[in-house]
Amino acid sequence: MGLIKPLLYTLRELFRKPVTVKYPYEKRDISPRVRNIHTLNRETCQHCGICARMCPNNVLKMKDGYPTADYSRCSFCGICLDACPTGSIQMIHTQEHNIVRAHSEDLYMELLNPDGTVYNPEVASIGQDETNEGGVF
């Protein structure tokens, strides 16, 4: 009897819809607390460099007065958020911001703007589609 009952459970499972989220084609809901990439409010940033000093993994480095991130080192722990005295640095998650790169050099990048767009020193911001450069989708 003990042998039959598991078979009944598996038989029942055979006719159920899979729980799979067909990822690239459909996406699951992700909590807003997930930390996947940094953003920096460049208006309130005080150029103090505390985030860079506090980062245990040496991810953040100061360049032209603003922190830049080397994502090959990042653990996404958010200690830089706690350390920032003005709260300029934040971490966000959007599905488009899964960082996947073919070359390790591409992992070194400027922090995004607070609205999730790419920061460009010359132009204030460029379009959303540019954020995916080097990514898969």
Add this chain to the structure above:
Amino acid sequence: MTHEVPEGVNPRDIASVLSWVKGSSLWNLHFCFGCCSTEIAAAMMPRFDIERFGFAPADTPRQADVLVANGPIARKIVPRIQRLWAQMPDPKYLVVIGACPMSGGPYQGSYNIVTDIRDVLDVEPAAFIPGCPPNPEGILEAFIMLKNRIKEGSYGRN
């Protein structure tokens, strides 16, 4: 339309068929040495199910195509990684997942950690996916990137 039409594959061009085939059947070596291995397990299991794309685990290096570097490289494990890589038949690919194999991640500055997988294996990885650990979607994207790079011919010997 959720199945991948073999785009750019010309049935008369054996090379393009082969590269499509190689990209569609990537078996990663079942070799866990870090936190990210739990997320690789999660990616294989029902919620994400990377077998949809033909990515499956292989238990012995002889049958594997992909070595997924998924954890901190302690000095003790270095010869084992090199040996496993040597045991894998060509063509073989390397995917780097998480911060540890790229830079030591949270363990940089430790006396027992090799900070870069490229010092150990002398191969250029196909895809880098940062995170500690990255979520399973990220791992799936890394595999798809590897697949696309094989298809394009921009990675690996064909």
Add this chain to the structure above:
Amino acid sequence: MCVLRIWIGDKMLADSLLFKLFVFPGTVFSLVVVLFLFWWWRKVGAAIQSRYGPKHVGPAGTLQTIADVVKLIAKESIIPEKASRWFWFMPVFSFVLSFLFLSLIPFTDHWVILDFDTSLIMLFAVMAIEPLLIFLVGWASYNKYGLAGAERAGIQMLAYEVFLALTFVPIIMLSHSWSLVGIVYAQGVSPTWATPVAHTFVNRGVWFAVVQPLALLLSVIAVMMAMHIKPFDIPDAEPEVIYGASTEYGGPFYALQMLSHFLMMFLGSGLIVSMFFGGWEGPYLPHVAWFVLKTLTVGTTIMFIQHSMPRLRLSHMMEIAWKKLVPLAFLNIFITLIIMEVLGWV
């Protein structure tokens, strides 16, 4: 000497031995079936595990197994330095051997490559050689885990070989035939072909699944044991001996082993269909289609059991085989004897 006759038709190419060997039911057809079965196996497993399985490579993932096999064949074939020089030979030989098995299975009484009065004995012989080959595969690879897996294959053969034979005894008693075609006829199936082989059989007019449910159960277990199907896949238990005998085999060698494994799975189901489910009998559809359909149904059932069961411990498997299944098989023989005596079926 066995009466070995091959039927060759007068006109049609389809009747020639070459066609049977290389097209149907030989190489081409069996390759297609094997690739389909591999895909289907993964799909059934995935459904039980509440996921999709291969899905995006080709429509519903149907090209997945083709991609897998082509990739494996295209890969580098590594022969370990210390391996025997017969390393490459063993998987090839075991693949060829599974075709010997194929030639004995009657798809119909016409679509059978080898048919003679005592084909069941030859079938047992072929089934007994297979684990020996696996043993040689493991030995040739000069790998500790390969050898451990080979050893287990040998042990498992000791467990199932005896009661496999005992299980089929009641069927032979009932049908008075040592030939698979004869056994199918004995289940009340009318011959579709003027048979040149004088099959001796007694027509019982009923599927043996009905009169011999215990033998059906035992033979399904025996076939699963012989084909190394979970819960009896002890010789290639990943957590224990990695891939057992095929640990060192990658690339084309592994592709061959995989193909022969699924071919054997198909043929094992075919054997059960011939023995218990009236072979090719069925209305409306062509006979061959019925046979394949029945075989796939039995195969799917086996897959279902395989995917929903844990693996047995080695010693537990021996215990079950010798202390439970062999006595059961004997019991079945006696029950059959008594019933045959009472009903006057002798």
Add this chain to the structure above:
Amino acid sequence: MAEIEKITATPETLVDTALGLKKAGFTFLEFMSAVDYVPKNKVEPGANRIDAVYMLWNPGTNEQKMITVPLPRDNPVVPTVMPVWEGANWHEREAHELFGIDIKGHPNLSHLLLAEGWNDTYPLRKDFKVEEVEIDWNAPTSKLAEGEPERVYHFAVQHPGAHGPMGFDLLLDGNRILDAESRIGYVHRTLEKLGEQRNYYQNILNMERGCIMCGMPYIEVWARAVEELLGIEVPEKAKYLRLIAVELNRLSSHLIWMGPQQGGDFSYMPVAMWAMGDREKVLDLLEALTGGRITFAYIRPGGVRWDIPERFREMAEKNLRYLESRIPVYEEMMFKEPIVKERLTGLGKLTPQEAIDIGASGPVLRATGVAHDTRKDAHIPIYEDLGFQIVTQTAGDAWARGMVRLGEMKESIRLILDALDRLPPGNSEADLFNRKAMPWMKVPVGETYAVTESCRGRLGIHLISDGTNTPYRTKIRGPSFSNMYAVEHILKKGSYLYDIPVLIGSMDVCPADMDR
């Protein structure tokens, strides 16, 4: 938590002191380690010695005592305490390779955590320099492999049944194991040394990575140790949130154990897959609460990072009730299934006496009928208020361990839902000091030992502060370290090749937790 009660001994009197303490009820050796005092240290300025440290626990009265043996730095020698506590074996090997303490009378002092050919440099000494390390890569993998390497089965590192980068060198007779020697240390990330290199706040990051499957208890016990030294009390709400986070993490860890680990040992794919699928429900909750799935950075000294999110209660109710309804299914499939039951019953039997001697803890100890759960023993906040019940079994075998974990899952679900119901209002962080100054906090000189029950057993952090913003010494007692020793102990008693994966699985050994 008060000061740790210290007893000073000399190498000559050590074994007698140990025996006396064991008779007095201190039967459980938590760890044996050392503290290196160089002259310029700020804890005891001028001291130039190595203290061998033996942390003891009295399961009857729940007292903690510590034997310290001051030794000279140039030639530290202590006798082995293995005759008193068998579990001291690996701890002494660790102290030997990391601190260079010579253990007199020890049967095997080969490298455990470090690479086999590591030269005579001792990483945890304060004057250690990485440049001096040289490794002989041709060294044999274990003492067993020294003689006849051809005969040795390497059940290790990449073996699919080894549950991660660890395993054994085996001498086999057919399937019977003649001798076994563990090979661990492949994920030795030196958390103890890193703890001394980074400041208290940065340590949130690496302490949490102590165990890959349950990081939350690690960071909880770390935060509690720091708070004890700082003398701050966290608000009631933070205690509840910590409990919720830890128990959610325990659920996810036990589901991994149930699925890919123990289920995977028999290739029992339905259970393996379903457990991972159901684990996602728990991970959804963890993600909503903390933003992480495996690592969280949620608990920090002084409280927790975020308050509870909106609609968390409903989500938890829905997901956890679903999980509760699945537990009978798992019970039916794993623990009543005859094949699995046959494999698990009688496997790896430990008596209560053996388990305590070895230092095994957690479900391994509770399966032998000893009702010790650190959550209750050490009065971890809130657990007693919620009426926490210890789950025990009496058989002491693999099956009993599984049933204990299954019972713990039910208990965890109940605890989380109760805690959510009784969640008090208020702050989730102590506002005793400036939050923004936290990253630079200096911790007063002191020494503490905080314990908790991680998913695998008794987890402790021995923290010595020297008044700066970096710890002077952090010693982590990883429960898997002793539990893995129990596996080796059982294998040496006589076992079979096919039992090894099941045995490791039933002990729920986490390599990261073991190697630290």
